[in-house]
Amino acid sequence: MSPRVVLATGRRVLLQLRGDPRTLALLLLVPCVLEALIKWVFEGTPEVFQRVGVPLVGIFPLISMFLVTSIAMLRERTTGTLERLMTMPLAKLDLLAGYGLAFAAMATLQAVLVSFVAVGLLGLEVAGSTPLVVVFAVLNAMLGMALGLFLSAFARTEFQAVQFMPAFLLPQILLCGLLVPRDQMARPLELLSYLLPMTYAYDALSRVAASSTVTAEVWRDAVILIGATALSLALGAATLRRRTA
Amino acid sequence: MAVSDAAISIRDLVVDRGGHRVLGGVSAEVAAGRITGLLGPSGCGKSTLMRSIVGVQIVASGQVDVLGLPAGSPGLRSDVGYVTQAPSVYLDLTARQNLDYFARVLDAPDQRVAESIASVDLADSADRPVGSLSGGQRARVSLATALLSRPRLLVLDEPTVGLDPVLRGELWAGFRHLADAGTTLLVSSHVMDEADRCDDIVLMRDGAILAAKQREQLLAETGADGVEQAFLRLVGAGS
Numbered sequence: 034m035s036p037r038v039v040l041a042t043g044r045r046v047l048l049q050l051r052g053d054p055r056t057l058a059l060l061l062l063v064p065c066v067l068e069a070l071i072k073w074v075f076e077g078t079p080e081v082f083q084r085v086g087v088p089l090v091g092i093f094p095l096i097s098m099f100l101v102t103s104i105a106m107l108r109e110r111t112t113g114t115l116e117r118l119m120t121m122p123l124a125k126l127d128l129l130a131g132y133g134l135a136f137a138a139m140a141t142l143q144a145v146l147v148s149f150v151a152v153g154l155l156g157l158e159v160a161g162s163t164p165l166v167v168v169f170a171v172l173n174a175m176l177g178m179a180l181g182l183f184l185s186a187f188a189r190t191e192f193q194a195v196q197f198m199p200a201f202l203l204p205q206i207l208l209c210g211l212l213v214p215r216d217q218m219a220r221p222l223e224l225l226s227y228l229l230p231m232t233y234a235y236d237a238l239s240r241v242a243a244s245s246t247v248t249a250e251v252w253r254d255a256v257i258l259i260g261a262t263a264l265s266l267a268l269g270a271a272t273l274r275r276r277t278a
Numbered sequence: 279m280a281v282s283d284a285a286i287s288i289r290d291l292v293v294d295r296g297g298h299r300v301l302g303g304v305s306a307e308v309a310a311g312r313i314t315g316l317l318g319p320s321g322c323g324k325s326t327l328m329r330s331i332v333g334v335q336i337v338a339s340g341q342v343d344v345l346g347l348p349a350g351s352p353g354l355r356s357d358v359g360y361v362t363q364a365p366s367v368y369l370d371l372t373a374r375q376n377l378d379y380f381a382r383v384l385d386a387p388d389q390r391v392a393e394s395i396a397s398v399d400l401a402d403s404a405d406r407p408v409g410s411l412s413g414g415q416r417a418r419v420s421l422a423t424a425l426l427s428r429p430r431l432l433v434l435d436e437p438t439v440g441l442d443p444v445l446r447g448e449l450w451a452g453f454r455h456l457a458d459a460g461t462t463l464l465v466s467s468h469v470m471d472e473a474d475r476c477d478d479i480v481l482m483r484d485g486a487i488l489a490a491k492q493r494e495q496l497l498a499e500t501g502a503d504g505v506e507q508a509f510l511r512l513v514g515a516g517s
Contacts, residue, residue: 037382037385038382038383040382041382042379042383044379045368045371045379048371048375049368049371052370052371052407053370112364112366112367112368112369113362113364113365114366114367114368116362116366117360117362117367117380118383119334120333120334120355120358120360121356121380121383121384122352122355122356122383122384122385123383275334275350276334276335276336277335278294278296278336
């Protein structure tokens, strides 16, 4: 791995985002607007906002980074820039780490902003530390990026790539415990939820929201999230081929 | 030509794409420090042959050696410049931002960016997003990228498609300048008149090589006045 290439790639990805102010605005503002929407939709039952508000701070970056990465990587494949990079002295890990760096920066910005809006303006209560919420939001963004990178290999067009969101992320949103506590689901679904990474994202953030002590479960969730990210990145790296048919 | 002069050596190369045999046992050599034109109609396998040379093509069998190493070897990654038919650059970045990025990946010195931009005559539009440039300008950004590392071998897939004749002339003068400085160039085209600017000619048709020789020799042997006529005679003789 080469720090020079990683930094150059991260900078290039951020330049591409900066050149697209509308995407940038959507990335940063939409999660804030949705948090506000949830607060006022559950005006009559404020405990719902208190329960899902913090986990959503982390789930938004997961979804947006999944979408941005899968489209960005699909473009690298279809426009031939990936093939060009593969003929150059660049390790696959350099490319992945460069994307990771750029999106970690974006995710931090996104998470800080949405935490500020939710906690500062909308009155969301966090028993644990708010910086820890941001840390988990960044971990989730990394997971979203890694999943997007891997799944983009199976899309030939941007239409298909966009459809992977409802296909792969929506079931996880339904099963992670956000809508219904997992022990109240049909038993097979509860068991299935243990296999889905977003479950651990939700669990970790609700624990941070509910308690000021960082429990062993929070650490375990963090390890599982990082493990799932590493696994998807490894699978994603395997889909980057120097030689193609 | 002697084997030691060959920058590229291809032996019995077979490539299948999408269940079809695109190259059926092709052998050829490309001499170092010269401009070799790879000519033939669209769909004859030129791009596949070039992809095999730069090492991005999965091959069924055969051997391709480039600058003494198997094609696609990690040691070749700074020595071989490759320009695909579609401009492989980031459309949402400017030409300069594209070149800055690729220069860092290639570990090329910073001043190469300005030199490459100047060599393809793009200084005036270097700070506009590539997506807002014309097709010919995009192709030149892609070409400038391949020049960054001062490669010993340049593989150019139809680099002059859609360019006006003045610019085409300038680019070919640039290719000649590079060859004089020792760079080996392999340039594909389906426009036969470009062949008359090459030192050596490889003529392809239907996944096979019809002829691979010095241009003068090809013309003398076929009694043609140009490469187009030589191609027609070779095809006529074969049928």
